[in-house]
Amino acid sequence: MKTPRDIVFFIGNVLLLFPLMCFGRYAHETSPLEISVSFHLNKIYDINSMNETYLIDGYLVLLWEDPDNPFPDTDSAEVTYENSEFPDNYPIPTFEFINVLGKREILNKQLKFFRGGKVMYNERFHAKFTADMDFHLYPVDRQVFNLQIEAFSKDIEQLVFTSAELTPEKLDATYLKEWTIMGTRDTISKITYEHFNGISGTPKVFSRCTFEIITERKFNYYFWQVLLPIFLIIIASWLVFWVNDFSNQLNISFTLMLTVVAFNFFTSTLLPRLPYNTFIEIIIISGYTSIFLTAGAIIFNNAVVLKKSKKMSLRLIRIFRWLFPLLYTVFLAILISVLFLED
Known part of the structure; x- marks a missing residue:
């Protein structure tokens, strides 16, 4: 039979341990x-x-x-x-x-x-x-x-x-x-x-x-297989300023334009459809633009300037020979500085 002292001791232990058990469980x-x-x-x-x-x-x-x-x-x-x-x-x-x-x-x-x-x-x-x-x-x-x-x-x-x-x-x-x-x-x-x-x-x-x-x-493959050929095509488009025959000038320009179109088809298979232009696409677009402006300059020179003065026509052709490469070089410098140096 438990004595009053045992009962008091039991109740005291319960009162002491109960909060500890409750709060410990809650924290766990x-x-x-x-x-x-x-x-x-x-x-x-x-x-x-x-x-x-x-x-x-x-x-x-x-x-x-x-x-x-x-x-x-x-x-x-x-x-x-x-x-x-x-x-x-x-x-x-x-x-x-x-x-x-x-x-x-x-x-x-x-x-x-x-x-x-x-x-x-x-x-x-x-x-x-x-x-x-x-x-x-x-x-x-x-x-x-x-x-x-x-x-x-x-x-x-x-x-x-x-x-x-x-x-x-x-x-x-x-x-x-x-x-x-x-x-x-x-x-x-x-x-x-x-x-x-x-x-x-x-x-x-x-x-x-x-x-x-x-x-x-890795950039090497794309440089040799895509970018370098495009740059060579663009440079080749400027050689029409050294060709005297007007029909040959136009043939060269339009042939090179179709070549750039082929490169555009090739690069479009490498990437998903994007809402923006990539660096390589900007280069291709610049190729379109350069060849188009070259053809336009030839047509303007032969259709307008040559009829007025042959001497003025030759002088304009000489200006085009260095103006187009200079403008394209400036364009590339600006493009690289915007895309890469600020990145």
Whole structure:
């Protein structure tokens, strides 16, 4: 039979522990799960500028603390489950790739429980991703290929990414024959979704982790195969000022115009339809303009000036011989300064 002293002692313990249990439980339930993310890039390849897509093969590792993890009764410091051995009753934090196209293919997955409460999820995956690409400077452009991971269905009050790491520091560029890797960047940000307003009355904020691979397009191919021929065609269009026969002058100008049109068809197959002109398209348009003005100058000289004075006609032709190259050189200098030096 319990004495009054025992009853008083029991009630005192209950009064002392009850607030601690309540507030401790509340803090545990309201503090978000903190996850560190690391991404090891095996390769990035099959970059398609037309579709603005690329393929990524890599390893994703998530690490978090869970004091209640089901660590088995064993002397080992860690326990590993792989693929089909995955425990069905343990909830892995939900996440998604924001900029993935279709469904990612998980080649292998691993779950590790560490004595002391740490849990690590590791998977090797393969998927197609997309990113907004800026082609203003094409084909001397830089592009940022990224991979965005975000918590799914859990806002920052429930789950946050605390750190991000992209490895290796020096990426393998053998799969990027058209690109040079300039560097990498990893960031953690908060993304607000307004469409939750109608449900909860307030927008939801989610944690997002972004890994970026900064690349620069290799220019050599486009210089030798596209830009140099266009410049040579433009220079050739000025040679009509050294041709005396008017019909030959017109034939040369219109033939060169059709050649530039062919180059325009070629470059249009390399890029998506854009609301702006790229650097290479501006060069092609300048080729149209130069050849058109050259033909116009020849027609004006033969139809107007030559009828008035042959001497004046010859003098005008001599002016055109240096005026057209000078104006085009000034145009290129202004174009390069606007597009590249201010970038």
